[in-house]
Amino acid sequence: MKKFGFVLAACAASLLFAAHLTADPLADALAGKYSGKTVTMTGPFTDNDAVKFNESVKDFSAKTGIKIVYEGSKEFEASITVRVEGGNAPDIVDFPQPGLLAGFAKKGKVVDLNKALPASYKKNYIQSWLDMATMSGPDGKDVMAGLWARVNVKGTVWYNKKAFDKAGYKAPTTWAELIALQNQIKKDGDAPWAIGIESGAATGWPATDWTEALMLRTTSLQNYDKWVAGKLKFDSPEVRKAIQTWSDIWFADGNVYGGRKAIATTGFGDAPKVMFDNPPKAWLHNQGNFITSFFPNGLKAGEDYDFFNLPAIDAKYGAPLLVGGDIYAMFNDRPEVRAVMQYFSSAASIKTWIQSGGVLAPQKDVDIAWYTNYVDKKLGTLLKEAKGLRFDGSDLMPGAVGAGSFWREITSYVSGSKSLDDAVKTIDASWPK
Numbered sequence: 001m002k003k004f005g006f007v008l009a010a011c012a013a014s015l016l017f018a019a020h021l022t023a024d025p026l027a028d029a030l031a032g033k034y035s036g037k038t039v040t041m042t043g044p045f046t047d048n049d050a051v052k053f054n055e056s057v058k059d060f061s062a063k064t065g066i067k068i069v070y071e072g073s074k075e076f077e078a079s080i081t082v083r084v085e086g087g088n089a090p091d092i093v094d095f096p097q098p099g100l101l102a103g104f105a106k107k108g109k110v111v112d113l114n115k116a117l118p119a120s121y122k123k124n125y126i127q128s129w130l131d132m133a134t135m136s137g138p139d140g141k142d143v144m145a146g147l148w149a150r151v152n153v154k155g156t157v158w159y160n161k162k163a164f165d166k167a168g169y170k171a172p173t174t175w176a177e178l179i180a181l182q183n184q185i186k187k188d189g190d191a192p193w194a195i196g197i198e199s200g201a202a203t204g205w206p207a208t209d210w211t212e213a214l215m216l217r218t219t220s221l222q223n224y225d226k227w228v229a230g231k232l233k234f235d236s237p238e239v240r241k242a243i244q245t246w247s248d249i250w251f252a253d254g255n256v257y258g259g260r261k262a263i264a265t266t267g268f269g270d271a272p273k274v275m276f277d278n279p280p281k282a283w284l285h286n287q288g289n290f291i292t293s294f295f296p297n298g299l300k301a302g303e304d305y306d307f308f309n310l311p312a313i314d315a316k317y318g319a320p321l322l323v324g325g326d327i328y329a330m331f332n333d334r335p336e337v338r339a340v341m342q343y344f345s346s347a348a349s350i351k352t353w354i355q356s357g358g359v360l361a362p363q364k365d366v367d368i369a370w371y372t373n374y375v376d377k378k379l380g381t382l383l384k385e386a387k388g389l390r391f392d393g394s395d396l397m398p399g400a401v402g403a404g405s406f407w408r409e410i411t412s413y414v415s416g417s418k419s420l421d422d423a424v425k426t427i428d429a430s431w432p433k
Contacts, residue, residue: 035064036065042093066339092329093328095329102145128221130144146330147328149325164306167188186254190283193282193284209394216320234428261415322390355372410423
C-alpha cells in the first residue's frame with residue numbers, strides 16, 4: 001500500500017512538473033503576476049550600447065512591472081567567470097561569443113531552456129540558431145544553453161555601385177557569375193578584388209573569415225561544426241578545399257590590387273578604399289557590414305555602394321550566412337526570469353535598438369519595416385530569409401587556435417613564407433589536448 005502511495009505521489013509530482021514546463025511565463029508576466037520583481041543581467045554592453053539596451057526593455061518593464069537591472073562590463077569575460085564560479089551569477093548573462101557559455105553549460109551552471117521555457121519560443125528561430133544554442137551539459141547530454149538576441153552578418157561582398165552601374169557590371173547570384181565578373185573586370189584592365197589582412201597583433205583574421213564562408217559553401221553544416229570543435233582537422237580534404245577555393249582567387253595574377261605580396265601588409269580597413277578612387281583600382285571587397293565605417297565620408301548606401309551575399313558554390317550546400325552575435329543565457333531559475341527570457345526570444349525585445357540602427361534580429365517575427373537604413377534592411381532581409389547559418393568559426397575555437405595559430409599560420413601561407421601543408425599541420429598541432 002505504501003508502495004502504491006509512493007507511485008501516486010511520484011505521478012502527481014511528474015504531472016505538476018509537466019504543467020510547470022508548459023506554463024506561459026510571459027503571459028503571466030503581462031498579467032501582472034510578477035510585478036515588483038527584479039531580474040539582474042550582465043554582459044559586454046557599455047556606454048551607448050548599454051543605453052540602447054536599457055531603452056529596448058522599457059516597454060516590457062512598463063507592461064509587466066518587472067525591473068531589469070543591467071550592469072555592463074568592459075572586462076566581461078574575466079568578471080563573469082569570477083561571478084559564476086563564485087556562485088554569484090546574475091539571472092541572465094549576454095555572451096558575445098558562445099564559446100565561453102559552452103564551458104559554463106558543460107559545468108552545469110546554465111539553466112536548460114528546454115526545461116524552463118515553453119517550446120513555442122523555438123518557432124521564432126530557424127533551426128540553425130537552435131543548433132548553435134544547443135550545447136553539451138555536465139552529463140554529456142544536450143541542453144539549450146541560451147537564445148539569440150542581436151546579431152551581425154559577415155561574408156558580404158561590397159562594391160562601388162555608381163562605378164559598377166556605369167561599367168555595366170551586375171551583382172552575381174551564382175559562383176559561376178562571380179567568377180565571370182572577376183574575369184571580365186580583369187579583362188577590362190583592373191584588379192577585381194581589394195583584399196588586406198593586416199590588423200596589428202590580429203593580422204590574419206580576415207583570411208579566417210574567408211575560410212569560414214567558403215567552408216559553409218563547400219561542405220555541410222555538420223562538418224563545419226566538427227571543424228570548429230576540433231573534430232575535423234585543418235589538414236582534411238574539406239578544410240583544404242575551402243582554403244584552396246579562396247587561394248585560387250587571391251593568388252592568381254591580376255586578381256587582387258597590389259598582388260599577393262601586398263595582402264598581408266595591407267590594413268583590412270584600408271583595403272576597400274581603392275574601390276572609391278576615380279577610376280576604381282579594384283571592384284570587390286568581402287567583409288562584414290562594419291566595413292562601411294572605413295569607406296570615404298559622404299557615401300550613401302544603395303547609391304554610392306552596395307553589397308551581395310557571397311554566392312553558393314554547390315547547390316547542395318547553398319550559401320549559409322556567416323554571423324556573429326549575442327546569446328543570452330539563464331543562470332537563475334525563477335518565474336520572472338523565465339518571463340524575461342521568453343520576451344528576449346521575440347524581436348520586439350530589440351525593436352527600439354533595431355530602429356536606432358546597427359542591430360539585426362535573428363528572430364522570425366522581426367518586421368523589416370523596423371530597419372531604418374538601407375544596409376540594415378537588406379541584411380535583415382537576408383537573415384529573415386536564411387535557410388542556414390553558422391557563427392564565426394575562429395571565435396568558437398580555443399583562443400590558442402582561433403585567435404592564435406589560425407591567424408599566424410594563415411598569414412604565413414598568404415605571404416608565401418609557408419606552404420599550405422605546413423600551415424594546416426601547425427594549426428592542428430596547436431589544438432589544446
